[in-house]
Amino acid sequence: DAGVTQSPTHLIKTRGQQVTLRCSPKSGHDTVSWYQQALGQGPQFIFQYYEEEERQRGNFPDRFSGHQFPNYSSELNVNALLLGDSALYLCASRIEGVSDTEAFFGQGTRLTVV
Amino acid sequence: KNQVEQSPQSLIILEGKNCTLQCNYTVSPFSNLRWYKQDTGRGPVSLTIMTFSENTKSNGRYTATLDADTKQSSLHITASQLSDSASYICVVTDNQTGANNLFFGTGTRLTVIP
Numbered sequence: 001d002a003g004v005t006q007s008p009t010h011l012i013k014t015r016g017q018q019v020t021l022r023c024s025p026k027s028g029h030d031t032v033s034w035y036q037q038a039l040g041q042g043p044q045f046i047f048q049y050y051e052e053e054e055r056q057r058g059n060f061p062d063r064f065s066g067h068q069f070p071n072y073s074s075e076l077n078v079n080a081l082l083l084g085d086s087a088l089y090l091c092a093s094r095i096e097g098v099s100d101t102e103a104f105f106g107q108g109t110r111l112t113v114v
Numbered sequence: 115k116n117q118v119e120q121s122p123q124s125l126i127i128l129e130g131k132n133c134t135l136q137c138n139y140t141v142s143p144f145s146n147l148r149w150y151k152q153d154t155g156r157g158p159v160s161l162t163i164m165t166f167s168e169n170t171k172s173n174g175r176y177t178a179t180l181d182a183d184t185k186q187s188s189l190h191i192t193a194s195q196l197s198d199s200a201s202y203i204c205v206v207t208d209n210q211t212g213a214n215n216l217f218f219g220t221g222t223r224l225t226v227i228p
Contacts, residue, residue: 004157033216042118042203042218043158056215090157092216102148103205103216105157 004029006091006106013081013113021076021109025093032074033103034066035090043090049074050096078111086113116141118206120219127226131194135222137187137204145209149178149189152201152221161189161202194226 005024013019025032031050035043045058049068068074072093078085088110092103118139127133139147146165150158162171164180164187171178177190191198204219 006157035218040220040223042220044218045216088155092157102160102163105150105159107157108155110155 004091004093004104004106006089006109008109009107010110011112013111015081015083015113017081018077018079019081019111021078021089021091021111023074023076023091023093023106025072025074025091026104029093029095029104030072031094031096032068032072033092033094034074034076035092036060036085037088037090037108039087046076081113083113086111116206116208116215116217118204118217118219120202120204120222122222123220124223125225127194127224129194129196129226129228132190132192133194133224135189135191135202135204135224137189137219139185139187139204139206139217139219141185141206141208141217143209144182144185145207147178147180147187148205148207149176149187150203150205152203154200158203158205191224194224196226196228199224199226 007022033048034046037043046060047057052068063079065077088108090108091106094103121136148163149161152158162178175192180187201221203221206217
């Protein structure tokens with residue numbers, strides 16, 4: 001079982017550019033959540049996708065958008081990058097409807113905006 | 115407001131010594147509490163999960179406790195090893211219908227020195 005895989009692992013972008021991060025959930029998982037983790041901080045919830053719809057959203061601007069595909073994989077898009085968007089972006093997957101289901105995390109994508 | 119607070123923020127201990135990390139939460143309605151270990155630049159990995167009815171759970175040298183009345187949890191690490199150096203994050207899940215939210219603490223940064 002490959003677990004949750006994210007790509008790319010590292011990325012450097014220029015302020016104002018756009019970026020797309022990708023996540024493949026753990027086999028059998030149908031719910032994908034995205035988190036932003038600044039250095040030395042806990043992860044902050046961006047949004048969650050289930051059945052190809054954004055089901056829940058954290059306190060992030062519309063520059064952050066996403067998508068979930070029929071195979072449950074997901075993308076996170078960030079437009080008009082700011083220096084403050086530099087962070088580790090984590091994807092987590094789980095199974096909807098299972099009591100006490102565990103969220104499995106990918107290893108993250110380190111985004112640096114210069 | 116749903117919050118998770120951890121203490122201490124950082125901790126340095128000698129190899130072989132024990133330590134205890136603390137987590138206080140105000141998340142409601144409560145579903146479960148997990149302790150995650152996060153190596154630098156990597157995704158979090160689950161150590162233990164505690165549900166409302168559980169008081170203590172062990173995973174090797176890690177022992178977690180939960181007091182649901184006072185909304186406090188602790189993670190005790192016994193006979194620490196250099197590989198225990200990481201951030202330890204307390205994550206509380208609420209029981210909202212439709213989408214479980216994960217509420218993260220900011221973590222405790224543990225450094226084990228020889």
